[in-house]
Amino acid sequence: MRTHNPLYRRPKAHAVASPIAGVLAVIAAGMHVWFALYNIEVASSREHWTGLEWVNVVGSVLSALFLLVAAGFTFARKIGGAWTLCFLGAFFTAATFLSPLMRGADVGAHLAFIFGFEKSNGVAVFLASAFGVLTATVAAFAAGMKSDGQPSQPDRPMVSG
Template sequence: MAAAPGPARPKPRANAVAAMIAGILAPLAAVMLVWFALYNVIVAAEADGRPSGITVQNMVSGIVSAVVLVIAGGFTFARRIPGAWTLFGLCAFHVVAVFVGAPLVWGTPFGAQVKWLFSFDDSDSTAMALTIILAVLTAITAAIAASVKSYDTKN
């Protein structure tokens, strides 16, 4: 005679409070990225002839990054552990790409990049500085959400 199955083992979920905070911060960072992309659309529209390569890169990467952040933020808000780790990775990658990748690709000195980012003198630098700040906060809370698991018996 087989033993009766016991209660189902609860699935681990991301920490509720940290997942909610990360899930709210991600769309805020995405809004800043859309702001940055729209600024570059205006720059491209005002330019004579074809827009520069960096302007096109800023437009495309801003929109694509915003969409991906919103999707990962949604999965994090739903308390999915892989979604929280993905959100952490995307935010960490974005910060590293802005501080290290962009200066390497475009030949900008590191000091000039940091000065531009945190000068808040133009709309695009303000949007990118706020994106960096929100991305760091989102990465921290997403890592907390993913690593501090809770077990729901209802779901």
């Protein structure tokens, strides 16, 4: 088995793309937290939280948490972490566009909300989606352009002469 060879190292995600994907994921997580805080502020102004506000707050906080965990593994150059980050970035971006439509929201109104920058939560949603796409793309590059795990030059004993 190759794992017993002391010169063999496991492949790692790309050294430059991994931290870039991690930073983009942290920014995307910050946008999700921004959206959650906006919804907490709006919901706190009323006596009773609606179901949509609960979904927005809990979903945003959980998505930020998942992104941060995957970003940590991507910073550590784990290939599985980079692929997970790629999937999460794409999934949360798709969920941003599709989940309101599954509840019966108007397509035009929803797209106007995302791309309209009308309120603080609209800006947060757009930026979370934009950074989600960037995170997924760079994380896919980080996982796909992995190093082979072999040292560039094998260790050789020094010859005294």
